[in-house]
Amino acid sequence: MNAxxxxxxxxxxxxxxxxAIALFFAxxxxxxxxxxxxxxxxxxRLAAFLGIIAAGQTLVIVSGGEGIDxxxxxxxxxxxxxxxxxxxxxxxxxxxxxxxxxxxxxxVGLLNGIGIALLRIPPLVxxxxxxxxxxxxxxxxTQGEMLGATPALMSTYIARPLIFGIPGVIIIWVALxxxxxxxxxxxxxxxHLFAIGVNRTAARLSGVRVERVVIITYxxxxxxxxxxxxxxxxxxxxxxxxxxxxxxxxxxAAVVVGGTxxxxxKGSYWGTMSGALVLTLIDSLLRAMGLAEAYQLIVFGxxxxxxxxxxxxxxxxxx
Amino acid sequence: MKSLNxxxxxxxxxxxxxxxxxxxxxxxxxxxxxxxxxxRVLNNNLRTLVPLMLLAVGQSIVVIGGGLDxxxxxxxxxxxxxxxxxxxxxxTPDQILLxxxxxxxxxxxxxxxxxxxVAYLRLQPMITTYATSFIFSGIALLLLPRPGGSxxxxxxxxxxxxxxxxxxxxxxIALLLLFWSVLRTTRYAQYLYATGxxxxxxxxxxxxxxxxxxxxxxxxxLFAALASLTLMLSTGGASQANIGDDMTxxxxxxxxxxxxxxxxxxxxxxxxxxxxxxxxxxxxxxFFAAVPTWSQTLVNALxxxxxxxxPGLIRLIRRSIGR
Numbered sequence: 097m098n099a100x101x102x103x104x105x106x107x108x109x110x111x112x113x114x115x116a117i118a119l120f121f122a123x124x125x126x127x128x129x130x131x132x133x134x135x136x137x138x139x140x141r142l143a144a145f146l147g148i149i150a151a152g153q154t155l156v157i158v159s160g161g162e163g164i165d166x167x168x169x170x171x172x173x174x175x176x177x178x179x180x181x182x183x184x185x186x187x188x189x190x191x192x193x194x195x196x197x198x199x200x201x202x203x204v205g206l207l208n209g210i211g212i213a214l215l216r217i218p219p220l221v222x223x224x225x226x227x228x229x230x231x232x233x234x235x236x237x238t239q240g241e242m243l244g245a246t247p248a249l250m251s252t253y254i255a256r257p258l259i260f261g262i263p264g265v266i267i268i269w270v271a272l273x274x275x276x277x278x279x280x281x282x283x284x285x286x287x288h289l290f291a292i293g294v295n296r297t298a299a300r301l302s303g304v305r306v307e308r309v310v311i312i313t314y315x316x317x318x319x320x321x322x323x324x325x326x327x328x329x330x331x332x333x334x335x336x337x338x339x340x341x342x343x344x345x346x347x348x349a350a351v352v353v354g355g356t357x358x359x360x361x362k363g364s365y366w367g368t369m370s371g372a373l374v375l376t377l378i379d380s381l382l383r384a385m386g387l388a389e390a391y392q393l394i395v396f397g398x399x400x401x402x403x404x405x406x407x408x409x410x411x412x413x414x415x
Numbered sequence: 416m417k418s419l420n421x422x423x424x425x426x427x428x429x430x431x432x433x434x435x436x437x438x439x440x441x442x443x444x445x446x447x448x449x450x451x452x453x454x455r456v457l458n459n460n461l462r463t464l465v466p467l468m469l470l471a472v473g474q475s476i477v478v479i480g481g482g483l484d485x486x487x488x489x490x491x492x493x494x495x496x497x498x499x500x501x502x503x504x505x506x507t508p509d510q511i512l513l514x515x516x517x518x519x520x521x522x523x524x525x526x527x528x529x530x531x532x533v534a535y536l537r538l539q540p541m542i543t544t545y546a547t548s549f550i551f552s553g554i555a556l557l558l559l560p561r562p563g564g565s566x567x568x569x570x571x572x573x574x575x576x577x578x579x580x581x582x583x584x585x586x587x588i589a590l591l592l593l594f595w596s597v598l599r600t601t602r603y604a605q606y607l608y609a610t611g612x613x614x615x616x617x618x619x620x621x622x623x624x625x626x627x628x629x630x631x632x633x634x635x636x637l638f639a640a641l642a643s644l645t646l647m648l649s650t651g652g653a654s655q656a657n658i659g660d661d662m663t664x665x666x667x668x669x670x671x672x673x674x675x676x677x678x679x680x681x682x683x684x685x686x687x688x689x690x691x692x693x694x695x696x697x698x699x700x701x702f703f704a705a706v707p708t709w710s711q712t713l714v715n716a717l718x719x720x721x722x723x724x725x726p727g728l729i730r731l732i733r734r735s736i737g738r
Binding site: 162164166211214215216217218220221222224225226227228229231232233235236239240345348349352357358359389390391392393394395396397398400401404405 | 532536538539541542543545546547548549550551552553554556557560664667668671676677678709710711712713714715716717719720723724726727728730731
């Protein structure tokens with residue numbers, strides 16, 4: 097195999113996936129207990145939550161125009177708290193909880209889209225502002241009291257082993273991967289999404305209704321983040337005011353590690369899936385090594401720089 | 416014809432909309448808190464916003480140059496921890512001076528690392544500075560595992576009291592504006608704006624784009640150091656490992672509220688200073704208007720979104736009338 101064919105097949109998502117596998121076996125060197133099926137499933141399960149939450153982020157970043165969604169963390173928290181409250185632990189109300197979560201995510205995403213596409217507010221600050229609105233609404237409604245419970249049904253179907261020892265969330269994640277591939281590669285929306293990501297003016301001139309595509313993209317991002325929050329509740333079992341915060345920036349990091357450029361127009365969801373796996377693996381490895389928290393932070397930051405240095409580079413000015 | 420003139424005025428003075436916004440929120444503040452312009456109150460309000468102001472100034476230089484710095488907040492945490500491990504209540508002036516110089520140097524060094532990675536390794540600014548922010552918070556946690564620290568009492572007293580009946584913060588603002596107006600006359604400033612508006616075009620016309628990019632992060636590191644120094648002066652040296660972390664996103668919001676576009680090549684530091692004041696006055700209004708505690712976050716966020724949406728709304732309305 098010569099260098100050219102190698103380069104063609106060795107796309108960033110594949111590098112990330114190979115890296116994830118290498119990291120898993122590297123974990124075995126450090127701690128032999130690290131390599132076993134239970135541990136592998138556990139890591140994929142953790143990655144699935146990040147992966148589902150980062151699905152919308154992938155669409156937003158591909159849409160370009162400095163596209164970014166900082167409100168995903170708040171939406172995750174909102175969806176989990178809504179489901180927790182509405183169901184109150186009642187298995188019969190899980191459907192209502194899911195519907196309420198998705199509606200809330202839909203509204204937040206729609207407002208983000210309107211602010212960005214029609215009012216021309218930069219995505220970074222618009223979604224940051226919405227984070228405040230969502231967290232603020234949560235505070236007003238709950239007054240800091242977390243009433244409710246998690247239905248037993250949710251942990252059975254999401255977090256616990258379902259078929260062949262594989263938890264439901266992993267199966268849902270893989271299914272979402274297929275849906276995302278179809279959405280991005282096989283629909284008109286997908287074509288328009290990449291078109292506006294590459295060049296908005298060119299897309300507009302070729303008949304793409306740019307504003308509409310942007311609004312749909314942020315709305316989908318809200319929906320997917322809400323789905324992630326709903327799923328996360330099945331795993332976490334309990335809610336906190338900052339349940340989703342740890343997903344805000346890692347969702348962006350997962351997209352970038354998966355080879356999607358922050359400038360937009362290029363990327364894939366399967367890259368994000370690999371990215372989520374790599375980030376979760378690094379995190380689990382650092383924990384398994386028993387490093388002090390300070391060193392964990394430093395090593396994680398350094399590794400992240402190295403990771404994106406492999407392929408997340410911008411074009412040379414000379415070209 | 417008249418509307419065309421107005422448009423031109425707004426286009427030439429990017430600060431104007433922000434300044435009008437500041438006057439409006441200050442007016443509302445005066446209604447709910449009558450003594451807001453008294454020296455003592457003014458001094459207290461301004462003093463607490465100096466650190467964020469400095470940070471936002473550094474952030475706007477990076478943004479003008481076409482980048483973004485998500486590490487500034489954790490950098491403040493790290494540099495505050497560094498300062499507090501060197502300075503004790505018994506430190507001599509010489510020791511304090513040395514510590515200040517070292518903290519500034521450390522800030523610039525951290526900025527240099529960010530800049531080199533962004534400009535020479537060509538990694539995307541947002542994700543690079545996000546990654547280095549982990550390194551900075553790790554170091555902050557190493558230096559200061561438990562909250563603590565204090566500085567000589569005379570220093571915090573000096574920082575608290577107005578000088579010649581004028582709050583110290585005014586001197587800080589005057590110095591910053593002076594610094595900026597001098598910098599604007601240099602060729603460096605032209606390079607900075609050229610780099611920010613189009614890196615490739617600037618490179619083609621002979622601007623040392625990579626060097627300029629690196630310097631923007633060095634400025635940002637230096638201003639983060641100054642921010643941590645003033646932060647420690649206002650807390651009397653009490654610090655914790657995450658003391659500055661929340662300031663990152665505020666600094667970006669302030670830059671945008673000040674009329675600087677995140678796409679780069681435009682704006683200035685006066686906008687950032689106005690932006691920080693707007694953020695602070697909004698918080699003041701919410702406090703003095705007796706908004707219930709649980710609603711404060713929501714009201715604050717709604718006002719900020721309304722402020723950001725203002726120009727866009729005006730544009731939409733004018734376009735629909737024009738049709």
